Amino acid sequence: xxxxxxxxxxxxxxxxxxxxxxxxxxxxxxxxxxxxxxxxxxxxxxxxxxxxxxxxxxxxxxxxxxxxxxxxxxxxxxxxxxxxxxxxxxxxxxxxxxxxxxxxxxxxxxxxxxxxxxxxxxxxxxxxxxxxxxxxxxxxxxxxxxxxxxxxxxxxxxxxxxxxxxxxxxxxxxxxxxxxxxxxxxxxxxxxxxxxxxxxxxxxxxxxxxxxxxxxxxxxxxxxxxxxxxxxxxxxxxxxxxxxxxxxxxxxxxxxxxxxxxxxxxxxxxxxxxxxxxxxxxxxxxxxxxxxxxxxxxxxxxxxxxxxxxxxxxxxxxxxxxxxxxxxxxxxxxxxxxxxxxxxxxxxxxxxx
Numbered sequence: 509x510x511x512x513x514x515x516x517x518x519x520x521x522x523x524x525x526x527x528x529x530x531x532x533x534x535x536x537x538x539x540x541x542x543x544x545x546x547x548x549x550x551x552x553x554x555x556x557x558x559x560x561x562x563x564x565x566x567x568x569x570x571x572x573x574x575x576x577x578x579x580x581x582x583x584x585x586x587x588x589x590x591x592x593x594x595x596x597x598x599x600x601x602x603x604x605x606x607x608x609x610x611x612x613x614x615x616x617x618x619x620x621x622x623x624x625x626x627x628x629x630x631x632x633x634x635x636x637x638x639x640x641x642x643x644x645x646x647x648x649x650x651x652x653x654x655x656x657x658x659x660x661x662x663x664x665x666x667x668x669x670x671x672x673x674x675x676x677x678x679x680x681x682x683x684x685x686x687x688x689x690x691x692x693x694x695x696x697x698x699x700x701x702x703x704x705x706x707x708x709x710x711x712x713x714x715x716x717x718x719x720x721x722x723x724x725x726x727x728x729x730x731x732x733x734x735x736x737x738x739x740x741x742x743x744x745x746x747x748x749x750x751x752x753x754x755x756x757x758x759x760x761x762x763x764x765x766x767x768x769x770x771x772x773x774x775x776x777x778x779x780x781x782x783x784x785x786x787x788x789x790x791x792x793x794x795x796x797x798x799x800x801x802x803x804x805x806x807x808x809x810x811x812x813x814x815x816x817x818x819x820x821x822x823x824x825x826x827x828x829x830x831x832x833x834x835x836x837x838x839x840x841x842x843x844x845x846x847x848x849x850x851x852x853x854x855x856x857x858x859x860x861x
Contacts, residue, residue, distance in 0.1 A: 540569070643694040647687055654684055674727050681724050685757055689823055692750050696830050703744040703834065710787055711736045713745065714774045717752040721760065728760050729770055730791070736776035741785050741855040747831050751839075752789070754828040755851045759791040762849070767792060778857075784838075785855040795843040804841055805829035 657680050665673055695702075711734070718725070718732050725732055741748075759772045769792075776787045796804065803809045810822040828851075832839040838854035 640694050643690060647691045650687055654680065654687065657683075677723060677727060681721075685753070688750065688753070689827055692827055692831065693823070696827065696834070703747060705742055705744055707740040708743050708745045708748060710739045710741060710776050710785070713748055713752060714776075714787075717749060717756055718774070720753070721756045724760055725756075725772065728763055730760065730763060730772050731770065732772045732774070734774050736774055736787065739776055739778065739785055742858040743835050743837065743855065747835050748837075751828045751831055751837070751853065754824040755789040758824055758851075759789070759793060759849070762791075762793045762795075764792065764794045764846070779854075782854070783857050785857060787853040787855070788850055789852075790848065790850045792848050795845045795847055795849045796841075797845050798843070801841060801843075805839070 657676075661673065661677055661680060668676070714734055714736050718734060756772065763770050771790075771792050773790045774787070775790070776785065779786050800809075804825050805828075806822075807826040808822040809826070829839055832853065836856065840852045840854070842850040842852065
């Protein structure tokens with residue numbers, strides 16, 4: 509396949525050169541024809557004797573001209589490539605002296621534009637790096653007052669009314685979640701992603717997230733259940749915890765207050781036929797409409813089925829989807845509107861040696 513593409517490229521280059529030097533080649537052939545015609549007028553017998561030699565000479569001149577054209581074009585292309593790849597090299601200016609003045613001027617303008625683009629790209633990369641460092645610094649700084657708020661809520665609960673405590677707890681959890689989203693959003697956009705792939709226990713990760721959201725689940729009167737065996741997957745632990753946190757957070761946000769029993773079930777299984785490990789996070793909340801399925805992992809999409817969704821940021825599932833893509837986790841959703849919502853994670857089975 510590569511040989512065929514190479515031959516096609518060579519043929520295109522030959523046709524392009526012939527089109528570029530068509531006038532010169534036609535002029536050369538016209539001069540040969542005129543010379544032959546004059547020789548025929550001067551001495552027809554001598555022309556007949558020398559016709560073969562003349563034809564061979566004309567073909568030789570035509571062929572030599574073609575070879576010289578190809579060699580010249582090769583040098584020109586090599587000089588142009590060297591100049592573009594080494595614009596700051598002092599020798600590059602000497603290499604392009606073989607080019608016509610018009611081409612040298614165009615090449616110099618192109619090189620100048622490329623240098624401007626390169627400098628702009630370097631400046632943008634530095635700004636991106638500064639932004640990432642600022643976001644991470646801000647996240648670590650904001651965690652101090654959040655920790656103090658959590659400490660006050662834990663130690664001064666008796667001094668607050670149940671309603672005030674519930675609202676303060678909700679605000680604290682929301683702030684912590686948004687801070688975490690900002691941090692992971694910055695990391696997802698970073699050029700260097702510090703993922704550490706290692707065997708991770710699904711049961712331990714699910715238990716950790718349920719413990720982390722335990723207070724909120726109790727306040728929202730959601731009954732969690734964990735049905736995950738001690739299955740290990742090869743992934744980044746922090747990234748997996750982030751995905752699970754977004755799923756549990758969504759279950760709390762979009763619970764169905766009309767139902768007496770609100771459930772959240774985490775279950776895991778090994779799919780032998782698909783050679784994959786499946787983890788499902790299922791709740792009996794308000795769910796989503798089937799028409800919204802293709803857009804659930806789009807940035808900023810919230811749908812319009814509920815007042816809570818219209819006020820949401822639409823970043824949770826987007827960030828979870830981006831993280832899953834980076835960790836090579838297949839993420840899918842299933843839902844029955846006003847009945848249930850299920851987020852499913854599929855991990856490839858990796859046999860460790």
